[in-house]
Amino acid sequence: MNSVKSLYVTFDLWETLIFDDPKNDEARGRMRYEGLQTALADYGIRLVKEDLRRGYEESGSKFQVVWDRNEEVSIIDQIALIVELGSRRRIIIEPPSVQSLEAAYVDPILSIPPKLHADATGVLEAVRDRGYRIGLISNTGRSPGYALRKLLDDYGVLRFFDTTVFSNEVKRRKPDRAIFDCAVRMLKAENAAVVHIGDNPEADYWGAKNAGMQAILLDQTPPNSSQWPPHSLFALARANRRVNASGIDPHLRIGSLKQAVDLLDSLSSRTP
Secondary structure, eight states, X not given: OOOOSSXXXXXXXXXXXXXXXXXXXXXXXXXXHHHHHHHHHHTTOOOOHHHHHHHHHHHHHHHHHHHTTTOOOOHHHHHHHHHHHHHTSOOOOOHHHHHHHHHHHHTHHHHSOOEEOTTHHHHHHHHHHTTOEEEEEEOOSSSOHHHHHHHXXXXXXXXXXXXXXXXXXXXXXXXXXXXXXXXXXXXXXXGGGEEEEESOIIIIIIHHHHTTOEEEEEOOOOOOGGGSOTTSHHHHHHHTOOOOGGGSOGGGEESSTTXXXXXXXXXXXXXX
């Protein structure tokens, strides 16, 4: 890695600082399509719950096609597609219903939250205590940036971040350079002075490197993806990875989040 005069650090979110499990994901999905059914009925659109469940499960692979282009699908467009897949017809979502539909779709991430990594608070605090400015760069799925900021605030860790950048707001997804450049600008840094830490070899490691940043791969024991249903976003994302960790310099890989602090200290000590 190149030594730099100042060091900035950005973190990935999912599977780096927070983790989900299939049971919570399933329960959250049920809350979403049942909530959509209720919200639609309030506006005179009556759909069978089983049809909405089917539309919800089919939607993930449709989103993945767009995400493979590093593009985004807005929350309201996600809802519209679920309704269309479930009802087998196009239903126009009028402005008066948007707010209640979005709440039904988004709020479950706060009602059934994923787990914060046991080491996340300590690591973020240690990085902050060393004087580094900290950013977050995260792709989003069914939960937009504003909900994930609320989640981080509920965990008590939002305070550590100088900036948080989410793909649904930038309209580009990792590994696209645009989302990394956005975070660098918001940190008022130079790309080469920023170290990005994340678990995904393609989205996090190669994405950051291709943006002219330094990168550390969190190469930890992966969750058992066989426990996740094939239609889940977790399983779809794992199945769609085009880069693995085998070709990445082992000096740029850590096996646990705690090791990030020592590696950042090492980088800092090389500063002239």
